[in-house]
Amino acid sequence: PRTLLNDAAMSAPKLYVTAKLLQFRREHPHLFASGSYQPLQIEGERKDHVFAFARTHENTSCAVIVPRWTAKLMNGATELPLGEDVWGDARINIGELRAVRELFSHRDVPVERIDDAQWVRAADVFGEFPVAVLR
Numbered sequence: 001p002r003t004l005l006n007d008a009a010m011s012a013p014k015l016y017v018t019a020k021l022l023q024f025r026r027e028h029p030h031l032f033a034s035g036s037y038q039p040l041q042i043e044g045e046r047k048d049h050v051f052a053f054a055r056t057h058e059n060t061s062c063a064v065i066v067p068r069w070t071a072k073l074m075n076g077a078t079e080l081p082l083g084e085d086v087w088g089d090a091r092i093n094i095g096e097l098r099a100v101r102e103l104f105s106h107r108d109v110p111v112e113r114i115d116d117a118q119w120v121r122a123a124d125v126f127g128e129f130p131v132a133v134l135r
Contacts, residue, residue, distance in 0.1 A: 013129075016104070017104065017131060020103055020104055020133075021103075021133070024062075024103060024133065024135075028057075028060055028062075030057045030058070030060070031055055031056075031057045031060050031061075031062065032055065034057050035055040035056055035057035035060075036055065036056050036057070037053060037054075037055060038053060038054045038055075038056070038095060039052070039053050040052040040053055040054055040063060040065075040092050040093055040094060040095065041092070041093040042090065042091070042092050042093070042122075043089075043090070043091055043093075044087075044088060044089040044090030044091055044122070045088050045089055045090065046073065046086075046087055046088055046089075046090040046122065047090055048068075048069070049067055049068055049069055049070070049072075049073045049081070049090070050065065050066075050067060050068065050090055050092065050122055051065070051066050051067075051068045052064065052065040052066075052092050054094065054095050054096075054097070056095075056096065061095075061096055061097055061135070062097075062103075062133055062134060062135045063092070063094050063095070063097055063100070063132075063133070063134040063135075064132070064133050065092055065120075065122075065125050065126075065131070065132045065133075065134065066130075066131045066132070067081045067126065067130060067131075070130075073086065074086070080130045081126060081130055082126050082127065082128070082129075082130060083123055083126070083127060084123040086123070086126070087121070087122035087123040087126060088123070089121075090121070090122035090123070091112075091119045091120065091121050091122060092119065092120050092122065092125065093117050093118065093119055094111070094118045094119065094120055094134060095117075095118065096118075097111070097118060097134060097135075098111065098118065099111065100120065100134040100135065101134070101135060102125070102129075102132050102133065102134055103132070103133035103134070103135060104129045104131065104132065104133065105127075105128045105129050105132075107127070107128065109124050109125055109132075109134060110124055120134070
């Protein structure tokens, strides 16, 4: 999906995200209709620039992670907030999720266990695409 980000009008990435989310919702209707909502803990210097929550129903979970206040994060530069240089030490506690695959990039995201909690680094989550759904 990173190649979609070359679309100057940004319509291709928007359509891609919409299509993938609708497909995921169709495959897991109970997760969205009856699943619990849980805000996720975020740590690190840039923690205020991440919004994350999990939805869980029975044995199915997903975590939605998106950047926020990106103009401030990027110091006004018109670049996407991707990679290590942008996110530094920011990390997200993903709760019950174990091995995780990112919905849009189809990448496995490394999970680190710290003090009985599962964490993912924002730099890994936003390594290729500026929004993420971990499942």
